[in-house]
Structure formats: C-alpha cells, structure tokens
Amino acid sequence: METKGSLYLRYAYNDLTGNKGVHLALLVVLTLSAFLMATGAMVMERTLGSVDELFEQARPPHFLQMHVGDIDDDALERFADRHPEIEAWHVVEAVGFDGAALSWERSPTGGSGDLSDSLIDQLFTTQNEEFDLLLDETGAAPRPAPGETYLPVAHRTAFDLRVGDELRIATDSGSLELRVAGFVRDAQMASSLSSATRFVVSEADFETLEGAGGGTPESIVEYRLNDAGAAADLQRAYEADDALPKNGQAVTYQMIRLVNAFGDGLVAVALVFVGLLLIVIALLNVRFVIRGTLEDEVREIGAMKAIGLPDRAISGLYLTKYGVLTALACVLGGLAALVATGLLTRSVQVDYADAPLGLASFVVPVAALALVYAFVLLLCRAVLRRVRRIEVVGALVHGSVLGERRAARRDRRRARRARGTVLASTGGLGVNGRLALLDLRAEAGQWVLLPLVFFLATVLMTLPANLLGTFESPRFVTYMGAAESDVRADLLFSEDVDEVRDELLRNMREDERLTDVRAFSTLLYETRGEEGWETLRVEVGEHDPDAIAYAYGGSPGPGEIALSVLNADEYGLSIGDGLAVRRGGEETTLTVSGVYQDVTSGGFTAKAHGEEATGAAGHVVYANTVPGTDAATIATEYDERFDTATVIPMREYVRQTLSQVTGALQSATLVSFVFAVGVAALITGLFLRLRLTRERTRMGVLSAIGFSTGEIIAQVRGKTLLAVVVGTVLGTVFAATAGEPMVGSLLSAAGLGLAHLEFLPNPWLVYVACPLALITTGHLIAVALTAPLRRVDKSTWLRG
C-alpha cells in the first residue's frame, strides 16, 4: 500500500521534472544562496581556526615594544619583577635590511631576482626559545645551521622563492650568502599591515650580519602574559616607566590578532553578506513562483478540494516539492562550498597554520545551510496559506484563486481604476508606451519582483566596489592621518638622524620637481591617562588646514592639538577641551582643535603645531611632484641617495600597506559582481518566462486588433527595462547614501580607527560600469526571451 509520504514525493518529482525551466532556475538561485552562506561560514571558521592554531603553536607576544639603540637591561629586569602577570619575556635582537639589499639566485636554472619591491623592513633574527616562535610547515621551530636561512612564507609566493635558492645580503663589508632551507610562518608579522617581516638565521650568521654594517640593528622587547587581556594595562605601565626603551612602535596581542584576521576575515564577511542578499532574492523568487503556480493550478486545487482533500494535504503537496528543491540546493551548495573553501583558504593555511577539523568545522556550515532551509520553508508555508482561501466554485468555474467576495472586490477596484484611465487624454508616450505603463500599474504586484531583485543586486555589486575604491583611492591616505601627497619619506632611526633630515629637506626644497615639501616629527609626549602619565605619539609640524579631512574641527594652530578618533574616545575629549601634556619635564595644556581618522599605529595618534624638533622618535617628509614628472623615479633617486631614509611614491605606500585588504576586497568585489549579474540574469529570465505565459491572451488580443509582434515585444522589453532601471538606480542611490553609514558603522565597530567612512569610489566603476552591466544583463535577457515570439502563430496565444 502506498504511504502518504511517498505519494507526496512522487508528486513532487513529477512536478519538478514536468516544469524544468522554472524549477531549474529556482534551484540555481537556491543553490547559490546555500553555497555562499556555507562558504562564508566555512571560510570564517577556517580562517579563525588557522589563526588560532598558529597562535597556539607560535605563542606570539602579548605586548611588544620596538626600539632602536641602547637598552637598559636592569630597568627591564626591574619592570618584570614588579609585574607578576608577566609569564615570560625576552629581548629579540634583529638586523633590518632594505628589500633592495637582498637578492636571490637559483642554480642550475640561473633564475635570479631581488626583493626591492618589498617596502617593509626585512628583519634577520635567530629563533626564539620560549615564545614568539617562527614555525615551518610541520609546526616545528627550525634552527638553521650556519649558512642557512628560513624565509617568511609570504615571500615564497610573492617572489617565487624555493628551498635551495641562494639568498645574498649586501652589507657594508661585502655580501653574505645563505641557502634557503625552508619557510617560516610568523604569527606576529604575517599580515601585510605589519611593517616588517622576519628571516631566521643561525647565531653565527646573525653575528656576522650585525657586525657587517649596512643593516639597522633593532630590538624588540616582548612579553608573554598569564592573561592576554592584561596586555593594555601592561602597555600603560610600560609606557609610564621612563627608564624603559620605547622609541619604536608598540604592539599588543589584540592588534596582532585583528591585523591577522582582517584580510581574510573581510572576505568571509563579504561572502556572508552576499549570501544573505541572495537569500532575500531567493525568497522573493520562491514567493513569486509559488503564487504563480497556485494561479496556474487553481483548477486542480479546486478539484482536490471538491473531492474532500483537506487544505493541509494540498499545501503538503506543494511544501514537499519546495522542501525537496531546497534540500537539494543545500546539498549541492554545501558540496560546492567544500571545494570553494579549500581554494579560498589555501593562502590562509600557508601563511598561518592548518587548522584541525573540530566539531565547529561541521556544525558551522551545517547551521548556515539549515538556516537557508528554514528560511525558505517558512516562507513557503506562509505563501501556501493562500490554499485555504481558495473556494471550490471560484476555482473550478472561474479559475480564480480569489473567493467570490475577494474577486468582486478586485473587479470593483479594477473598474474604479479603469474609469479614470482614458487613453484619449493627452500624453507624449504613444499608445504602446501608455499600454505598457497601464499594465505595469495593474500588475505591479507581480512586476515589483524585478526592481526588488535589481535593487538588491546593485547593492550587492556596488558596496564592495565602493569599499574597494575607497581603499584603493590615493585620497585614502587621509584616513591614514596623512596629507594627500605624491612622495613620502620615512627617516629611519640613526645616530645622525637630525643631520640626515636637514640634508634631505634642503635637497627636496631645492628640487624644482618637488613642491609643498612638508616635514613632520613624531614626538613622544606624555599625558594623563587613567593610571598616571602615559605616552602620546604626536606628529609635530606645520599642518595644512586642508590637507586631511577632519571628522570634527580643524587643523591645530599654535597651542592646539588634533587627536585621532580613537585617542579622542580614549581620553573622552572633544573640540575646545584642554589636554595636559608634558615633554622633557615641561607641562603645558593644549586645546583640542580637531578630530581626524587614522588607521595607522593602531589608530592612536595626535598632531600638534610646532617646529621640526631634534630628539624625535621619527621623521616623515611629504612632497608633491610637479606635473609631468614621475613620482616613482624621483622617489627611487632619493631612496638611493639617502641610506637611512625610505622614500617611496605615496600610491605605492598605500598599495603595499593595504595589499592584503585590497586583495581581499578585490576578490569580494569580483565574486559579488559575478553573482549579482548571474542572479539578475537568472531571475529576469525566470520572471519573464512565467510572465510571458500569463500575458499570452493579452498579446493575442493586441496582435488581432493590429499591433505588430515588434510592438508587442517592445512593450514587454520596455516594461522590463523600466523595472530594471528603477531597481538599479534606487540600488545605486541606496548604496551611495545609506550604504556609507552602514559600512562605516561596521568598520567603526571593528575598532579600526575609522569613525566616519566617506566612500571614495571609482565613479566610473560604481556609477557607470556596475549599473550598466546590470541593466544590460536585464535587457539582453528580455531580448533573448522575447525574440522567439516572432516565430509563433499568434492564434495560439488566444486559443491557449
């Protein structure tokens, strides 16, 4: 005997195979939604897992302070003794070389190259003992023999380096050659946002490098704590102690973690965002298809009701069908997600660690898929409530899903509307245009699907593109607390830094190719924090009022200070408030003149008016180039002339600093572009297919009374184009207006130092290419689907 379940399934199977086009399109949309949700969830789980795993194995420091120059070991000992929360500490000695000083050679192929494209510091160091370990592929901490070196994994892909290659380091006393013995993963400096990368060498080679000259010796004081959460407190205490070394950057565990998860985490967030938008699109679509199906099959439903099948059983038939379809989509999407996740997290696994598969690895994607399934089924159930309202007589006699009273109400509504619409009234649209508009109005409930889908597709497409444009824009430096300029020179710490600065400035100011040369010094001030005096890094110089965009207020004049958003929050200050600072024992109160956005140095910076001072922690010089000159050539020239200065074109500085973020955003933008266009095409196709079936009689009448097929087709295409354009334009406007605060608050919540994100999009991409791509897609689908109408016998439209 047949069970009810198997009957439902057989009905579902027959129905699904019987109406292939519509169900296939629906399946594809549902599968894409499931795929993206699962992939996003899995990438997130894997990335966090990989980062966690690497952190677990490599034990990065909870707080570190970089320093150039002498170190008072006793002061460090005393500090450690006073702080029982310190589990372990050490001072890592490193020698930094410029990328240009490093070259490689491969025998026997003879391939060679150098690392001059890498703008970050190349630090040579030995393997650590207790924590902050540099790990090879197996998770072991390698100790290279003399003559060997382990390179950062990122260099393997960036410069195509291999084990066995010869690395040559140019020092002041000749070059040192080391064989590449392997690659190491570095929990502390894996991200492109960090300003340095580390090479491991043997003790003997390290001493050689240290003594050879040409490199910059650097010390990193590192602390491992019992509780990672105490890092901020330790930092404050450390900075309050005058005897401790601290003329370089200070970094906490939270920053390392954030920086590590930022790039790939952003892709995962983007995937989930795209997935959620797709679910909304899929739901709209399912609703449209179910309502259409109920209308098409109203007589069958009427017959089932007439023979006494309960409403629940009838809805059950449909629910089984969509349940099967959604389950299939979830399985297909989930399987595809497995492959995609493998591809997307390959670099994460290389740079970080291969995360072990845990319970979460299975639960997270399954939960994402279950969510998709639940959403779709709940919607189906809601739409299928209409079955209850269908009346037997209305269904069987009039083929109407509406009961008698509802049908009468609809007719009255139509009549009322028709009374007012007079074709004869004036208007420049022509008969065809007017008919199309009237039809759009009358069938707005159906047609609204297209603008909605295109609205969502536009948002889907333009938000990542807006963000990418912002990160890639040369104006983005204004989010990095710096003025927009063409060339940037960073002076490295050296004994004669002040002389080098004066020499560099003199040269640049005399150079006719350069204008607006501005020098700034970073001074370490102290200010009152929660627990006494703490360090405040202040960039001192002549701040041009228009150089950077201030979120509030303006640039600092004499006696004034401007704070980064995070600093203003930290000290609870706003414009006009006073901030007591001291330097060299001299205390003054500066008035806050403005608040600006900054993502560099963890977002904690300040700017004050003043002269370029001696004894500064760092110096930076910005300059613009005159039209017709090449910033890159000039930068290289200065870079070669001044050993202890890094001079680079600003565009390159931004590009390299943000390479991981922009790389991730590029993938996200590409993925969302492809998906938006694909889904827009699919849904337009599906919608028009069903719509053309519904409009057969209308088209037949128009054909009989003398409208040409061309005109009938033009009406359909015109309606589609209008719906598509309205949706796309609204989507673009939404993304440009509401999208900005939306993304801004998300980034702000992430604590990156961006409080008020202003999109700096590539206008051609966002306002021309993206909308045009969507509109063209919609139109081409309409053209493709309506073209065959020309070959059809028109009487079939009237005769069913």
Next chain:
Amino acid sequence: MTRPTTDPGTEPARIALASRGLTKTYHSTDPPTRVIDDVDLSVASGEFLVVMGTSGSGKSTLLYTISGMDRPTEGSVLLEGRDLTSLDDREMSRVRLTRMGFVFQQAHFLANLNIGDNILLPALQAAPKDKKGAIARVDALLERFGIAHVRRHGVTQVSGGQLQRASICRALVCEPSLLFADEPTGALNSRMTEEVMDALTDVHRSGTTLVMVTHDPGCAARADRVVYLRDGALVDSREMGTWSPERASEREDDLITWLRGLGF
C-alpha cells in the same frame, strides 16, 4: 463521393478575400498534423460567409490563417488581389488594423481599460493624431449598438451580450472591409445570442464582408453562404440567399437537413 477542393460557389463580381492551395501543418506533433488541407476559398466583397464543421475539423485554424494571424505552411491568401503571405509582420499587422476586424468567443478585453478605451485602442493605434475623430467613431458605434451607457464601465461590470456587442464595436472602429468572427455566440445564452447576431447582421447589411465560424445552425442560417469543412478540407458549400427575419426558421430547417446529409 469526390472531395471538391474548390469552392463551388458562383463567381461573384469582386473577390474580397481568396485562398489558393492553403495548407497548415503542425510539426510539433508526431507525426505532423495537417490541419488545413489544400483549401481554395473565395469570399465575395460584401458577402456573409459561414464556416461550419465538427470539432477539430480546422474551422478556427482556417479563420486565423486566412486572416493573417497565422502563417500558412503552403499556399497563398489574397486580399483584394494582394498576397498576404508575402507581407512582413509589420505590414500584416497594419492590414489587420485597418482592413480587418475580429470578434472572438470570449470578448478578450484588456482588464485595465474601461469598455470605451478598449474600443478606442485600435483607432488610436491606426491614427494616433486623430483622437477627436476616433472618439467620435467610438461614441457613434456605442450608440448604434445600444451600449453608450456602459462606456466607462469596467469589463467585469457588464453582461456577456453587452461585452460581445462592445467587442463588435472594437472590431468596427477602424472601419474595416472584412470582419472575422470566431464562435462569437459560443459563450452566450439564447437572448444574448440574438442580440449579437442582430448586430452582426446589421454590420453585414451596411456593406462589410463577414466571415464567421460557428457550431450553431441558427446563427449560420443568417449567412449568404455556408461552407462545410471536414478534416481540414472543404467538402461542400450551400448558397442561402438573403436572410430575412420572416424566413428565419425555414432557412434553419433547410440548413440542418443539409448539414445532416454531411454527417454534422
């Protein structure tokens, strides 16, 4: 009995519409179905011709093929000597707009236009500049067929008979020389059928050539001539002479006897 493939009617003074070797085959079925089979048919100017036959005999297909809605597989259709099969879609729809009118079993009105606008639509399409003239013609037609009071009514607010008379108004608004009617009374009760047939007879009397497909001998009895279709081929034809209300039942009886002889 040999199957005459030529219309045996007398040669009228002027041929309004003629088909030569008209064949329509549907290739979507397996094997292909020949629905119209080599039909030669002439309709005289001003004639009222009725096409009869059993269900599935190809009556409606013949109507849609000779009116240019569908393209024939073979053969030609001549409208006042001009071959319609050689026209492209735009030219053909212009011919339908200005020279032909259609009345269907269902009125097939656009639900979002009122009765008046539905009738006005083809007129505006034919001469968008002459709105005044078009509106005047619509008003005159509504008056003539006694439905002026439903001009601004919605299509669901009038009776079937009124709707079908409105449908005749729509067919006539461009003053065509040819009117095609496909079972125009098929969905109506007897009173409404009379109303509609009176209207069509009136149209015919005013000089319009009328080609009508029907099942109903009562309606067919109003024709000048009836042709009979079986399996897509014309098998017989009967001259009926001019209709008058007094001789209505006599003509109907006569027609029924003839139809019985053909196995109707």
